[in-house]
Amino acid sequence: MQRRDIAFEAEGAALRGWLYLPASGAGPRPVVVMAHGFSAVKEQYLDRYAEAFAAAGLAALVFDNRGFGASGGEPRGEIDPVQQARDYRHAVTYARTLPELDRERVGAWGTSYSGGHVLVLGATDRRVRCVVSQVPTISGPVSSSRRTRPDLVPALLARFDADRDERFAGRPAATIPVVAEDPAAPCALPGRDGWSFFEGTRPFAPSWRNEVTLRSAEMAREYEPGACVARIGPTPLLMVVAREDALTPTDLALEAYNRALEPKSLVLLPGGHFAPYTGAGFEASGAAARDWFVRHLL
Template sequence: MRTDIAFKTQDGLTLAGWLFSPGTRGRSPTIVMAHGFSAVKEQYLDKYGEAFADAGFAVLIYDNRNFGASEGLPRQEVDPVLQVRDYRDAMTFAATLAQVDPLRIGVWGSSYSGGHVLQVAAYDRRVKCVVAQVPDISGSMDLRLAIRPDLLPGLFAAFEEDRAARYQGAGPVMLEVVNEDPKSDCALPGQDAYDFFVGSQKQRAPAWRNEVTLRSVEMLNEYEPGSVIDRISPTPLLMLVAKRDALTVTDLALKAYEQALQPKHLELLEGGHFDPYLSGFDQSSQYAIEWFAKHL
């Protein structure tokens, strides 16, 4: 059963989402989850919520601040540090619910939020189990792999100009998340990113908007979630890595996995970055269910 929920962050915003209940009596092991860079919960997180609830878990899913049904300004700005803090506030909220066992809470994240849950699990021992699907490992490397080296100085100059203008009261510079033209200036280049976001917007997520602030990309460049992966232990970590991931690239994820301590487990998924939500959903969700069932 799915119900609408809302909760307050410690800085006073209301984040909105869903609670999936397993239909069993008493308190249930619970999974807290949010989406990746610019995405909203309707972009296939409901499928995971349903699958996890069918397996006996309560599932709390919410839109990140500044996106979808959640509050926050400026709209369409991705702040990874605040999103990590919101995960922790979501856990605090979940622990107040009658159907949630506060001693059995796990976190799931994918792509950008896959990096977030690495950070959450590294610092918050309330997390009893973590699943990081196609996780972001290094924002600065993401940027350098996506943008030609000769274009980086111009991008950094644009960061500085935007920062100076916003300090004087100007609105944020915006850019597209995806664009079909491989030469365009967008946050997430590549045909697979365009197909996923635009396709899911048309089919199931009209609330998704194809824009983010330029500062979102500046903050991406400053974000290094893989740097704390060795601090997650002794919390059990499952990493789901796509074999042909061109966005949060496969080799970076595999290198980070080697730096993590036990207990840990790795599963390699067929396809690219967005296939776990689509053609690989049955496999990606089942791996997560088995890990949560074992450790929650």
């Protein structure tokens, strides 16, 4: 396996990441385009998936989302889901220019927030021949309503309005922690499992920051990638769903899968939202994605 740094322009931002190539074999390689979820950076286990794909004869193009990690883009820490889905399309365009890669055999892998992005991508970009969506965001409004107590919603909406007033006046955007150790503290992704995941990756992902703009949370409440799922077919779709996922709720993912057209496949994993990244969860999720790409791209 070979890995080299890459960079490409995407509507004014330089997106940076890695290109993985198999160690042996001839000819342009099929490629899987990959990015991480809400605020996460490529060092938070995406290298493990890319290595698994490369070992099976696939190339992998991994990039940090704009405003995060090694990538450029301002403001830092801002997550615009529509722009991130668009950046996947820029990554596909870039991949198709590289001589080592087969421009007609491009797949897309996404997880959590980017699991929603690849549903949008699969429905809108027919250059993508195969999709793997892992523990995906399906409905921002529904997920947000389950994570926020109803009596706290008016105060949250008031914060969004106040932030708009401040930005309009030229003052800095408000920010919010991504995760919090205290279950009662305000944050974008509440829950002890989120805190444990992100804190546990700090030693090997030092560029990750526990902060996003408040506007990122507002945009998340408006995002409905599940609305695209019925338009993905006939592009092959694999969904990897965690049985006890409270962050991107399991029932929403299963309902979306039922609306998807063939060809499709579903893998159910034990555990919560962060289970697929490590241990037996990674062995299962990585193997399922690898086999799906091998089947449809090789």
